Amino acid sequence: xxxxxxxxxxxxxxxxxxxxxxxxxxxxxxxxxxxLRAQGLExxxxxxxxxxxxxxxxxxxxxDPAHEPPAPETELLLVFAxxxxxxxxxxxxxxxxxAWVISDRFTDSSYAYQGGGRGLDAAFIGELxxxxxxxxxxxxxxxxxxxxxxxxxxxxxxxAPGGGGPDRIERERDEFFQRVRAAYRARAAAExxxxxxxxxxxxxxxxxxxxVTQLRAWQEREA
Ligand code: T5A
Numbered sequence: 711x712x713x714x715x716x717x718x719x720x721x722x723x724x725x726x727x728x729x730x731x732x733x734x735x736x737x738x739x740x741x742x743x744x745x746l747r748a749q750g751l752e753x754x755x756x757x758x759x760x761x762x763x764x765x766x767x768x769x770x771x772x773x774d775p776a777h778e779p780p781a782p783e784t785e786l787l788l789v790f791a792x793x794x795x796x797x798x799x800x801x802x803x804x805x806x807x808x809a810w811v812i813s814d815r816f817t818d819s820s821y822a823y824q825g826g827g828r829g830l831d832a833a834f835i836g837e838l839x840x841x842x843x844x845x846x847x848x849x850x851x852x853x854x855x856x857x858x859x860x861x862x863x864x865x866x867x868x869x870a871p872g873g874g875g876p877d878r879i880e881r882e883r884d885e886f887f888q889r890v891r892a893a894y895r896a897r898a899a900a901e902x903x904x905x906x907x908x909x910x911x912x913x914x915x916x917x918x919x920x921x922v923t924q925l926r927a928w929q930e931r932e933a
Contacts, residue, residue, distance in 0.1 A: 720904075721845060724810075731864040731887060732860035732863035736918055737917070739812060741921060756800055756801065760818055761799075761813070768788050774878075782828040782830055791821075797843055802845065854907050856911060
């Protein structure tokens with residue numbers, strides 16, 4: 711990573727997990743980390759927005775419904791501000807020392823939520839990706855689920871004791887999440903070498919097993 715304007719670099723030890731609300735990323739993340747650690751590998755588990763103290767502060771600005779709602783462009787620039795910091799402070803150093811990095815969401819979330827959901831121009835997002843991020847995952851697992859089913863799960867989690875209630879984005883209407891899902895699926899179809907789509911409507915263990923199978927196949931391919 712040398713500075714702004716560098717070309718996009720794909721890193722095979724950088725894995726991302728994507729999906730709409732309530733797709734079940736948390737359980738899958740744990741299974742993926744465990745599978746790599748069982749092989750004696752160093753794994754850095756991280757998330758977006760977030761992954762550094764400053765980026766976590768930006769996350770709370772973005773998701774706390776108590777704040778003034780950001781304009782779509784503000785929302786996009788905030789997620790990229792967090793991501794630029796996350797890449798430089800957490801992801802790139804971990805990859806440089808030989809660790810695997812598994813991130814709960816990355817730039818595909820911006821294409822899906824700010825591009826698909828908010829209707830912002832994909833070329834604008836692409837420019838930010840090249841200039842402010844410069845890094846792409848080798849493998850992206852997309853947990854795909856019907857919007858109603860995913861939102862039902864997210865509601866169950868948010869309404870449980872200590873759940874904290876829905877964040878600002880979770881309060882959007884179903885149509886917003888339908889556009890998010892369509893954008894994810896379009897990205898997966900356009901980049902079959904990087905994406906693996908997993909049916910996230912299955913029971914949690916089956917989803918986790920499918921994700922670990924894809925990870926192992928990826929490792930074998932890259933070995
Ligand atoms: N965002 C993010 C953007 O708009 N642009 C960006 O560039 C980025 C990076 C925060 C928000 O930020 C937005 C997208 C998001 O709206 P987040 O932290 O990933 O992103 O969002 P969360 O609200 O924390 O997580 P999700 O709602 O996406 O849910 P998960 O993590 O996919 O689901 P999880 O694991 O919490 O599971 C939800 C519930 O379902 C159960 C779980 O036990 C839990 O209760 N569950 C299952 N139940 C039945 N069967 C299964 N297979 C299940 N798997 C999980």
